Amino acid sequence: MNVHEDTLQGLREIRDYVRGDKARARSVAVEVPDEEIEFIRVYRNLSKDNKHKTKAFVDDLLRVSNQ
Numbered sequence: 001m002n003v004h005e006d007t008l009q010g011l012r013e014i015r016d017y018v019r020g021d022k023a024r025a026r027s028v029a030v031e032v033p034d035e036e037i038e039f040i041r042v043y044r045n046l047s048k049d050n051k052h053k054t055k056a057f058v059d060d061l062l063r064v065s066n067q
Contacts, residue, residue, distance in 0.1 A: 011058055
């Protein structure tokens with residue numbers, strides 16, 4: 001897989017996990033760059049509405065990329 005396909009696969013797995021598919025959970029240690037940790041911190045501080053909008057945006061990206 002190339003980087004784009006890897007990213008899309010990861011986003012699909014995240015989406016499925018958030019929707020309740022715990023069978024797709026992984027137990028692999030991953031090093032996270034500082035800028036991604038900052039993104040996570042910012043995401044956690046979003047309002048519930050903005051978190052929902054962010055998830056919808058990711059779903060839209062996945063849908064568009066599969067066309």
